Amino acid sequence: MAKATGERTRSNDKRERILQASVKVFARKGFYLSRVAEIAKTAGVADGTIYLYFKNKDHLLISIFEDRIDEMCDAVEAQVAGLTDPAEKLRRIIDMQLGLVAEHRDLAEVLTINLRQSTRFLKQFAAPKFNRYLDTIAAVVQEGQEKGLFRKEISPRVFACSLFGALDGLTLTWVIGRGDAGRLEKAAAAAATILIEGIRARGGAR
Amino acid sequence: MAKATGERTRSNDKRERILQASVKVFARKGFYLSRVAEIAKTAGVADGTIYLYFKNKDHLLISIFEDRIDEMCDAVEAQVAGLTDPAEKLRRIIDMQLGLVAEHRDLAEVLTINLRQSTRFLKQFAAPKFNRYLDTIAAVVQEGQEKGLFRKEISPRVFACSLFGALDGLTLTWVIGRGDAGRLEKAAAAAATILIEGIRARGGAR
Numbered sequence: 209m210a211k212a213t214g215e216r217t218r219s220n221d222k223r224e225r226i227l228q229a230s231v232k233v234f235a236r237k238g239f240y241l242s243r244v245a246e247i248a249k250t251a252g253v254a255d256g257t258i259y260l261y262f263k264n265k266d267h268l269l270i271s272i273f274e275d276r277i278d279e280m281c282d283a284v285e286a287q288v289a290g291l292t293d294p295a296e297k298l299r300r301i302i303d304m305q306l307g308l309v310a311e312h313r314d315l316a317e318v319l320t321i322n323l324r325q326s327t328r329f330l331k332q333f334a335a336p337k338f339n340r341y342l343d344t345i346a347a348v349v350q351e352g353q354e355k356g357l358f359r360k361e362i363s364p365r366v367f368a369c370s371l372f373g374a375l376d377g378l379t380l381t382w383v384i385g386r387g388d389a390g391r392l393e394k395a396a397a398a399a400a401t402i403l404i405e406g407i408r409a410r411g412g413a414r
Numbered sequence: 415m416a417k418a419t420g421e422r423t424r425s426n427d428k429r430e431r432i433l434q435a436s437v438k439v440f441a442r443k444g445f446y447l448s449r450v451a452e453i454a455k456t457a458g459v460a461d462g463t464i465y466l467y468f469k470n471k472d473h474l475l476i477s478i479f480e481d482r483i484d485e486m487c488d489a490v491e492a493q494v495a496g497l498t499d500p501a502e503k504l505r506r507i508i509d510m511q512l513g514l515v516a517e518h519r520d521l522a523e524v525l526t527i528n529l530r531q532s533t534r535f536l537k538q539f540a541a542p543k544f545n546r547y548l549d550t551i552a553a554v555v556q557e558g559q560e561k562g563l564f565r566k567e568i569s570p571r572v573f574a575c576s577l578f579g580a581l582d583g584l585t586l587t588w589v590i591g592r593g594d595a596g597r598l599e600k601a602a603a604a605a606a607t608i609l610i611e612g613i614r615a616r617g618g619a620r
Contacts, residue, residue, distance in 0.1 A: 240446045324530040324586075331590050342587075359607075366604040369587050370580035377579015378572065380530075381548075384537050398572040401565075406612025 223261045226251045227275065230268045235314035239269060239322040270333045273323055276315065277337040280308060284344055294352030295408065299400045301345060302375060306396035309379050310389040320380045342368040349407065358407045367407055374399050429467045432457045433481065436474045441520035445475060445528040476539045479529055482521065483543040486514060490550055500558030501614065505606045507551060508581060512602035515585050516595040526586045548574040555613065564613045573613055580605050 229251035233242045244265055248255045262268050284304055288297045309316035323334060345368035352358035378395045435457035439448045450471055454461045468474050490510055494503045515522035529540060551574035558564035584601045 321530045321536065324527045330527065330586075335590055359611075362604050362608060363601075366584065366601045367608060369583045369601070370605050370608055373581065373583015373586070374576035374579040377575045377582055380536075380579070381575045384541055395569075395572045395575070398568050399576050402568060402573060402576055402612035403608065404612075405614075406608035406610075408611075 222251075222253060222257065226253065226258055226261060227268070227272055231272055231312075231314045231318050234269065234272075234322045235317040239265070244268075266329070269318075269322065269329075272315075272318060273334055274337050276308075276319070277341055280304070281340050281344055284341075288344070288348065294348050294355065294357055295404050297348045297351075298345075298371070298404055301348070302371070302396055302400045302403070305372075305375050306378070306392055306399075309382075310392045313383070316379055317383050320376055320383055342372060345371055352407070357409055359409045362407055367403075371403050374403065428457075428459060428463065432459065432464055432467060433474070433478055437478055437518075437520050437524050440475065440478075440528045441523040445471070450474075472535070475524075475528065475535075478521075478524060479540055480543050482514075482525070483547055486510070487546050487550055490547075494550070494554065500554050500561065500563055501610050503554045503557075504551075504577070504610055507554070508577070508602055508606045508609070511578075511581050512584070512598055512605075515588075516598045519589070522585050523589050526582055526589055548578060551577055558613070563615055565615045568613055573609075577609050580609065 226247065229247050230242075233247050233250055237246075242265065244258055245255050247268070248258050251258075258268075262271060284301055287300050287304065291297050291300060309319070324330065342365065346364035349358060349362070349364035349367045353360050353364070375396075378392065378399060382392045382395070432453065435453050436448075439453050439456055443452075448471065450464055451461050453474070454464050457464075464474075468477060490507055493506050493510065497503050497506060515525070530536065548571065552570035555564060555568070555570035555573045559566050559570070581602075584598065584605060588598045588601070
């Protein structure tokens with residue numbers, strides 16, 4: 209750790225290192241069989257250090273999800289703001305979601321598999337952040353509907369859930385099947401075509 | 415239990431009762447926190463009886479999945495065989511998948527949430543049955559492509575994963591959100607439109 213970094217940055221580094229170690233351990237062993245001691249060892253910190261940042265193992269999983277979804281939403285919102293065509297925006301969102309998982313297979317495994325450990329967990333913690341992501345997608349759909357490019361009878365929320373689910377399904381089969389990143393990229397392009405053509409208004413601009 | 419039923423049927427009844435009890439308990443407590451003793455109590459059988467039919471808790475979860483997916487595939491294949499239009503076939507598959515979960519919320523919860531307990535589990539046990547379902551969908555897509563109704567550049571397998579994923583995503587948000595069955599039915603109709611219009615060849619028959 210650089211001497212020049214302040215207390216705040218140093219502590220953030222450690223927190224981030226613990227989160228990254230958790231992703232690795234959860235992906236390898238599954239959430240229930242993972243032990244905090246093993247996460248500490250992987251992160252290169254003392255067991256007790258983890259409890260300075262996180263209450264327990266649940267809190268680690270929640271923090272991975274919340275941090276990564278927030279980063280993803282920030283990045284998606286920034287990229288989408290620079291585009292005008294709603295169809296192009298959807299294509300970019302799809303590329304970004306599948307790009308993130310293709311580059312971080314362990315994270316993909318934690319988000320598609322381990323995160324669904326219990327209904328209580330999903331309802332209580334994951335739902336608010338997850339809704340932020342769905343709202344971002346739904347806003348693009350609504351914009352396309354207002355511009356007359358997307359069919360108005362489709363609920364933007366249902367479209368957002370379908371898009372998220374389709375990508376999650378492709379990620380899941382990719383994670384289970386151990387295909388290479390190129391395969392997921394090709395699937396992303398096909399899924400984008402299906403979903404965008406699926407919502408495009410008949411006679412709308414291409 | 416009726417006196418007239420033979421040994422075979424009686425034993426199948428008990429097996430089925432245990433499976434139904436497992437679905438209830440897994441949905442309520444989550445897979446890891448569920449105990450075989452509680453499943454036995456819910457099924458109205460002695461703890462030891464469960465081990466006459468199932469090796470362990472893992473085997474119960476696997477059996478729920480395998481039984482229900484097989485039933486679903488049999489029903490889907492029978493229904494689809496009676497239709498000629500591939501788009502109509504896809505719509506029927508979507509209605510059936512979401513119809514099953516709308517009628518059996520506990521089962522929906524187990525299949526969308528508890529089933530993803532670990533990567534090992536999914537790879538080793540769920541993948542073969544899951545592939546049977548994906549193949550059924552992919553065959554309909556291929557038929558539509560051969561008839562010139564569906565766009566040929568979309569991989570049938572990618573479409574099948576996207577369709578399954580979209581429905582799984584809608585089911586997940588429905589299970590978490592506790593909406594009524596009617597809401598899921600409306601979402602099913604919208605998802606069908608998105609996916610079918612998404613694969614329909616431009617200028618193809620409607």
